[in-house]
Amino acid sequence: MPPVRKNSTADQIWVRKVNRSLILGKLRKDNFYSRSRLAQETGLNASTVSSIVNDLISENLVRETELLQPEIGRPGRLLELNPNGGCALGAEINVDYLLAIATDFTAKILWRKRVSITPGQEQTATMDRLVEIIQEGLNSPEVKGLTQFGIGVGVPGLVDYHDGRLRIAPNLHWQDVPVLEILKEHFDLPLFVENEANAAALGEYYFGAARGIENFIFLSAGYGLGGGIVLDGKLFRGSYGYASEVGHVTFDAGGEICGCGKRGCWETFVGPRIVERRVRRILRTGADSVVRQKAGGDLEQITFELVLEAASEGDEVALAALHENGRYLGIGTANLINIFNPEMIVLGGALNLASPFILPVVEETVRAHSLAPNRENVSIVPSAHQTDASVMGAVALVLDEILREPTLVF
Helix, strand or coil: CCCCCCCHHHHHHHHHHHHHHHHHHHHHHCCCECHHHHHHHHCCCHHHHHHHHHHHHHCCCEEEEEEECCCCCCCEEEEEECHHHCEEEEEEECCCEEEEEEEECCCCEEEEEEEECCCCCCHHHHHHHHHHHHHHHHCCCCCCCCCEEEEEEEECCEEECCCCEEEEECCCCEEEECHHHHHHCCCCCCEEEEEHHHHHHHHHHHHCCCCCCCCEEEEEECCCEEEEEEECCEECCCCCCCCCCHHHCECCCCCCECCCCCECEHHHCCCHHHHHHHHHHHHCCCCCCHHHHHCCCCHHHCCHHHHHHHHHCCCHHHHHHHHHHHHHHHHHHHHHHHHHCCCEEEEEEHHHHCHHHHHHHHHHHHHHHCCHHHHCCCEEEECCCHHHHHHHHHHHHHHHHHHCCCCCCC
């Protein structure tokens, strides 16, 4: 059966949308473009570029800056994304906190708010509080008057990408929560709901450590261990959006029970909670450590932050726990490198905070457990956004709709 072609009007509209996205994408990556350079690098003719740029300027999405004096030819104005072109709001639901930010069109943070919540509290209370925070952000003086592009929300669990339903969130103890539908009841804006690590990966790709990297994996450890995979410049979601649940790869079938109900998942070996637990276990053997003093002698008061503080002072117990965390992280990372052959691994969340201590161990372990051709050109780097990676990714979900090239349809 021959492909069905669009009619000419629809075809022209689609082509113009592709060209707009192409130009916006160039300006997102570099603000040293003139109309003539855009024409050269996109292959579009000068009149098409000029027409689209004029439209984008009239829509307040692009602005002209200083005059460029070329060696040959007439001078032209440089172009850049207009920060005041609009705002995006990103939010993150976590086990013990909610975080929301509002950014301008260039992803500069204009407003932010973080509130603590009680772990395990009823999901209706959490969603009601999230709605309140988002409303506060949209009504804040910092973004008042700006065009509101939309709202993105990152959640720690399996999200059906087609309908925005959170199917299961083991660490939240939520199942089948229609997050998108709940938000639609309160906001008449474009809405996006995504797994928090997937969102964070997109944020690193757009304005983080992975800018310009087409194949990379984002790993984030907080209460659990999440992953986001970008292949050929596109977020890999799988059939329904459930891909990249790397934290639930089985490491030890007879290991401890994970929040998902299985035994021995990777996230039972890696993360802040696991580091705290290892330190307590070592101290119960009678080992000497400044962590004990920092916690006032109460092992239950040991936090990840105290462990990092002790490690920075050279404490052997703290360093041993972090290094063990790095080894398990490195083993799983080596497996991912062997499977996907990425250009980069980005470590986010609390892993980012511990990177001075665990990164060398991760790299050493990866060298020991990955195939040489796969690891030759891969770099392992901290996230550019640290613990804000997910919420910045939620902003990226919104901006992605404006900046990305449309999918080709035949």
